[in-house]
Amino acid sequence: MSVDVDGLVAEARAGRARAVARLISLVEDESPHLRAVAAALSPHVGRARVLGLTGPPGVGKSTSTSMLISAFRARDLRVGVLAIDPSSPFSGGALLGDRIRLHDHTTDPAVFIRSMATRGHLGGLATATPQALRVLDAAGFDVVLVETVGVGQSEVDIVSLADTTVVLLAPGMGDGIQAAKAGILEVADVFVVNKADRDGADQTVRDLRHMISLGRRETGPSWRQPIVRTVATTSQGADDLVSALDAHHDWLVAHGDLARRRATRARREVEAIAVRELRARLSGVGGGETLDRLATRVAAGELDPFTAADELIGEHRYQR
Amino acid sequence: MSVDVDGLVAEARAGRARAVARLISLVEDESPHLRAVAAALSPHVGRARVLGLTGPPGVGKSTSTSMLISAFRARDLRVGVLAIDPSSPFSGGALLGDRIRLHDHTTDPAVFIRSMATRGHLGGLATATPQALRVLDAAGFDVVLVETVGVGQSEVDIVSLADTTVVLLAPGMGDGIQAAKAGILEVADVFVVNKADRDGADQTVRDLRHMISLGRRETGPSWRQPIVRTVATTSQGADDLVSALDAHHDWLVAHGDLARRRATRARREVEAIAVRELRARLSGVGGGETLDRLATRVAAGELDPFTAADELIGEHRYQR
Numbered sequence: 001m002s003v004d005v006d007g008l009v010a011e012a013r014a015g016r017a018r019a020v021a022r023l024i025s026l027v028e029d030e031s032p033h034l035r036a037v038a039a040a041l042s043p044h045v046g047r048a049r050v051l052g053l054t055g056p057p058g059v060g061k062s063t064s065t066s067m068l069i070s071a072f073r074a075r076d077l078r079v080g081v082l083a084i085d086p087s088s089p090f091s092g093g094a095l096l097g098d099r100i101r102l103h104d105h106t107t108d109p110a111v112f113i114r115s116m117a118t119r120g121h122l123g124g125l126a127t128a129t130p131q132a133l134r135v136l137d138a139a140g141f142d143v144v145l146v147e148t149v150g151v152g153q154s155e156v157d158i159v160s161l162a163d164t165t166v167v168l169l170a171p172g173m174g175d176g177i178q179a180a181k182a183g184i185l186e187v188a189d190v191f192v193v194n195k196a197d198r199d200g201a202d203q204t205v206r207d208l209r210h211m212i213s214l215g216r217r218e219t220g221p222s223w224r225q226p227i228v229r230t231v232a233t234t235s236q237g238a239d240d241l242v243s244a245l246d247a248h249h250d251w252l253v254a255h256g257d258l259a260r261r262r263a264t265r266a267r268r269e270v271e272a273i274a275v276r277e278l279r280a281r282l283s284g285v286g287g288g289e290t291l292d293r294l295a296t297r298v299a300a301g302e303l304d305p306f307t308a309a310d311e312l313i314g315e316h317r318y319q320r
Numbered sequence: 321m322s323v324d325v326d327g328l329v330a331e332a333r334a335g336r337a338r339a340v341a342r343l344i345s346l347v348e349d350e351s352p353h354l355r356a357v358a359a360a361l362s363p364h365v366g367r368a369r370v371l372g373l374t375g376p377p378g379v380g381k382s383t384s385t386s387m388l389i390s391a392f393r394a395r396d397l398r399v400g401v402l403a404i405d406p407s408s409p410f411s412g413g414a415l416l417g418d419r420i421r422l423h424d425h426t427t428d429p430a431v432f433i434r435s436m437a438t439r440g441h442l443g444g445l446a447t448a449t450p451q452a453l454r455v456l457d458a459a460g461f462d463v464v465l466v467e468t469v470g471v472g473q474s475e476v477d478i479v480s481l482a483d484t485t486v487v488l489l490a491p492g493m494g495d496g497i498q499a500a501k502a503g504i505l506e507v508a509d510v511f512v513v514n515k516a517d518r519d520g521a522d523q524t525v526r527d528l529r530h531m532i533s534l535g536r537r538e539t540g541p542s543w544r545q546p547i548v549r550t551v552a553t554t555s556q557g558a559d560d561l562v563s564a565l566d567a568h569h570d571w572l573v574a575h576g577d578l579a580r581r582r583a584t585r586a587r588r589e590v591e592a593i594a595v596r597e598l599r600a601r602l603s604g605v606g607g608g609e610t611l612d613r614l615a616t617r618v619a620a621g622e623l624d625p626f627t628a629a630d631e632l633i634g635e636h637r638y639q640r
Binding site: 035259267273283305 | 358359361362363364366451579582583584586587589590591593594597598603611614615621624625626627630633
């Protein structure tokens, strides 16, 4: 099948949603055109602001995403959304309902929403998501929102590749905050206490503030993670949140951290692609047979797995 | 620091819990002795029956593990338990309380329980867990139970490395079952409906049975996944569960599938170690500088990430 990759990129940049969708499918499916697409996108990337949004289930992530879309649209910004559905065997169901809220925006040509679902390994998402992000960036979206359900570390890894990472919490999740403090502190640039009209919102803000004060480092100029209260269902606090996001963006630029974060994102991306390529060689033609032979010996207790791995690498001349 | 690895393995095989714990720490911490430990264990592995236990949060996994420990002890079998805590930023807290139930068994020298926790990447667990499993196997435990909280695909991957995988459900989680059917069908050898004294247990069993009938393949001899009802808090159904586990074990042996599963487990283990080694080389001394240089160019849009990955691999002579 022949695909006019350059034509698709030009169409996507001209604002045609179908071309954007097609390009994401090409990078998502690991089609033979993946590399051609990546090469064609490359000169056009680096302009979009990338926002990550995560938090425990039930906190109102999709509603908050929807609220943010409206807020950015009010400023006449084009918004792309990647909604990551890990399709865990045990968490797959509840998400579909939430996603419906996002459909409010589907008739707006300046909004593009894509649900990135995977059956099985998050590894697939970990490589497909950055490529999809590059598509939206190259297509000229001003803001790209990456939203994950945030049930596990892998999802947090994905979302923490953003320029600015927003962690959502809600009242009555105090125990979760206690348990999670280390992990959340590491990835959050902005905290949102959603459902702020409910009982316990003040306590959640206090808990968060305490947690932040404990985690603060004394060295170097450090960003003070703000806590924004929102009621996403009524868009209450939307402007405060956008202001906090802008403030963080300005801070990143002023401290040279935006370039640093983006270089880190590129570093992980390149590393992940290289590792996957090497993995494919190890278990591919030739490598697969060697691996089977070694695995049988390991299972029989004739060989330990580390020696087997050395042999596998050596046999395929992956030495330095 | 000098470690007498052979001495530790001999002590572990003589039933000393401290030596078992020390060996697991050595493989968990990626100590310089990791390879020596793996080599020393190798001749002694392959005897233990490995059971995996997973299911959604709140289903009673720790109570069920405790019930199974008692049932195996009543048959005079030695039992090792690896309780996997992914320490996700958002799911870390609730587990600790559950674990307390397992402490009923801590005074029994024929029972060894180890909580495998990781801050951050499940990748660490994915490599440490098989090694810890080898320690318990080599130490002569008749049964090794690997229990995970089962919130994500990665945890399911870990537990599905078992000879027999048990998936627990509970009444009133019908929506979860619907959503999860594909994922659960793939990994489960035995289903348990725990809390079977509660309303809705019959419905959960019916839903499961329907799901199993839809997923059944027509080709080849296939194992009929049994559904066992239990009330783990009172050990009701424990004997039925052990019988189902025995039946599956016998079936695996009769069909040559036990050896096949264990070879698959060894294959994944060797592959994971090899990939990690290659990853370390890519981002290690020399490789790290190349990667940084390439990443900066990718971030600047001068290079696409796939070409960068090719250069990274090429520069370090990982070619075939």
